[in-house]
Amino acid sequence: MLIFTNYPIAALLVICVAGLLPVAFARERVSRDAAFSTFNASIGGRLLSATPHALPCFSNYDGHAVTPDPQACSAVQKGYDFQAYRSLFYGNTMSGAWEACLTKHESCLLDYTDPSNPLAYNGTECNQGSISEYYLEVQEASDVIAALSFSNATGIPLSIKNSGHDFFGRSTKKGSLALWMRNLTSLGYHEAFVPTGCPSECTSYQAITAGTAATMLDVYQFADQHNVTAVGGFSTTVAWHGGFVMGGGHGLLSPVYGMAADHVLEYKVVTPDGQFRIANKCQNSDLFWALRGGGGGTFGIVLEATSWVEKQLTMQVANYTVGYTSEEAQEFYEIVVNNTVKWSSEGWGGFVGPVVGYYMINPLITLAEATSSLKPLSDFVIATGGNFTLQTVPSWMGFFNAHPGLDIGGVPAVPGSRLIPKETFECAEGRSELTSLMVNNPSVNVLLTPPALFNASANGTSFTPAWRCSLWHLAGLSGWNYNTTTDEIKQTFETVHDLAETMKTIAPNSGSYFNEADVYESNYEESFWGENYPALLKIKQKYDPNGLLDCWRCVGWKGQSSENFECYFDLF
Numbered sequence: 001m002l003i004f005t006n007y008p009i010a011a012l013l014v015i016c017v018a019g020l021l022p023v024a025f026a027r028e029r030v031s032r033d034a035a036f037s038t039f040n041a042s043i044g045g046r047l048l049s050a051t052p053h054a055l056p057c058f059s060n061y062d063g064h065a066v067t068p069d070p071q072a073c074s075a076v077q078k079g080y081d082f083q084a085y086r087s088l089f090y091g092n093t094m095s096g097a098w099e100a101c102l103t104k105h106e107s108c109l110l111d112y113t114d115p116s117n118p119l120a121y122n123g124t125e126c127n128q129g130s131i132s133e134y135y136l137e138v139q140e141a142s143d144v145i146a147a148l149s150f151s152n153a154t155g156i157p158l159s160i161k162n163s164g165h166d167f168f169g170r171s172t173k174k175g176s177l178a179l180w181m182r183n184l185t186s187l188g189y190h191e192a193f194v195p196t197g198c199p200s201e202c203t204s205y206q207a208i209t210a211g212t213a214a215t216m217l218d219v220y221q222f223a224d225q226h227n228v229t230a231v232g233g234f235s236t237t238v239a240w241h242g243g244f245v246m247g248g249g250h251g252l253l254s255p256v257y258g259m260a261a262d263h264v265l266e267y268k269v270v271t272p273d274g275q276f277r278i279a280n281k282c283q284n285s286d287l288f289w290a291l292r293g294g295g296g297g298t299f300g301i302v303l304e305a306t307s308w309v310e311k312q313l314t315m316q317v318a319n320y321t322v323g324y325t326s327e328e329a330q331e332f333y334e335i336v337v338n339n340t341v342k343w344s345s346e347g348w349g350g351f352v353g354p355v356v357g358y359y360m361i362n363p364l365i366t367l368a369e370a371t372s373s374l375k376p377l378s379d380f381v382i383a384t385g386g387n388f389t390l391q392t393v394p395s396w397m398g399f400f401n402a403h404p405g406l407d408i409g410g411v412p413a414v415p416g417s418r419l420i421p422k423e424t425f426e427c428a429e430g431r432s433e434l435t436s437l438m439v440n441n442p443s444v445n446v447l448l449t450p451p452a453l454f455n456a457s458a459n460g461t462s463f464t465p466a467w468r469c470s471l472w473h474l475a476g477l478s479g480w481n482y483n484t485t486t487d488e489i490k491q492t493f494e495t496v497h498d499l500a501e502t503m504k505t506i507a508p509n510s511g512s513y514f515n516e517a518d519v520y521e522s523n524y525e526e527s528f529w530g531e532n533y534p535a536l537l538k539i540k541q542k543y544d545p546n547g548l549l550d551c552w553r554c555v556g557w558k559g560q561s562s563e564n565f566e567c568y569f570d571l572f
Helices: 023-029 032-042 069-077 141-153 216-225 240-246 285-291 326-346 369-375 375-383 398-402 429-441 466-471 486-506 524-543
Strands: 003-006 014-015 134-137 158-161 177-180 188-195 203-211 264-270 276-279 303-308 313-319 349-353 357-362 388-394 413-421 445-448 470-479
Touching: 069 285, 141 158, 141 177, 141 264, 141 303, 158 240, 188 303, 188 486, 203 216, 203 240, 216 398, 216 470, 240 303, 264 285, 276 285, 285 524, 313 369, 313 375, 326 369, 326 375, 326 429, 326 470, 357 429, 369 375, 375 388, 388 398, 413 466, 413 486, 429 486, 466 470, 466 524, 470 486
Parallel strands: 134 177, 158 177
Antiparallel strands: 003 014, 188 203, 203 303, 264 276, 264 303, 313 357, 313 388, 349 357, 349 445, 413 470, 445 470
16 A cells, blocks of 8 residues: 655545545545645655756747756757657657647647757747656556556546657657656566466477567667567667557568567566556466557556567568659559569568668578569669669678668658558559559558568457458658648648548558557557457456546547547547
């Protein structure tokens, strides 16, 4: 039991892990600031206050005059565009979109094209936006248990931030108590891991246990040191066992080795009822299933997880740049579309697009086979003025060091996406529609990352089954800058939604990726989880009967009418 003792006797608040006391009494008599003050005392004074990361550049903060700090402002400007820098601080997100309260036009942004541009901050008001005023750097399970008890007793919502890459604003929430997971970066290697509580004769795995905040780069380097390969994403700063894996988690190795969620063997998690649990196939198996694709910030707050790893991989890697004209785009996308089924059957993963770049990798075939397989593509690229290289790389780390993924931060942007099933490529009409879509939307990216060849166990994960029968994850991205008006930002969301709906007409019976979908995805339960949604909702209600963890279009979402979502536009 936690007893907060610095209230007046009449307002004494006693909080139990299981959820105690007269909650209404607490809400009526305890002010918000007093509640935070008492919580701070209960955790040894570790509650931190947060302001927007770019505040040192501004002279007005939430309507009040403040003194700029030129030295701190200069540091912010130098690191503003870099994810590795932004990840060091709580008061921002990777893109900047969800630092703002969009409906109120409250933000504190610099010009991402030139962070030193004084027009962004001279004479401009910096607002708190959606950044929580108070946050706790989580160190252990007791911190999470205390925060859940606090939220349950006071009605103050929680938000959970890990690496800050969330495209839906789920890691920020205006007025919330924020839990920042950044300290949980432990790494451990197992030569023969058996999930806790499982019989010793069960299959053992080469595996890595990682704190929920351990980044892709940290994990990849650690795996390489042990001569193994971790299956993850393509950004150095995304947290491997955070929302990435809980939403499914795809990458260049996924076509052969499956989604990141396929690899998870065990979670250590605090559920909203205040219980620390180990979830695997042998205990809390329903929770384990839900966490393997049901989404982050929903079923519990994960502290660490263990995932099995692959052997060291030798890969064929193609890297190319495009030089074709707009008139030649039709031929380029016809080549990509018409070869997708063949390439997927051979084990190719890849990115094709202006944001993600142009890569193809294959861990299954020889260099000679790769050369033959990609000849239609290489011939076109070279003939139209591009560059094409193909080589054998001895490890995933060798590839990743040369192509360390995206490290662009500070650009407010939102995605729209759709999974494109194999059947679309098997008919002339589908291929024609896809080619036309790509030609007419040159900013859309093709990600050859669905697990086309992976032999998944039946119903082993909870993300939409549409991943299993798809060959493309098709994604568009649109953004804005510091001086974009509210109406223009709203129009950006509408444009992205319309693009996602166009993708949906090509693949109406498919789904979308929970972590990278349209923020206003229609019929989101079906799109994100398909037939798995009813079971996920039951699990949510079992472990979170009071709905303490509530996030935008997550399982069990309370809906846009909740005051927790006042910063989202009411579009559809």
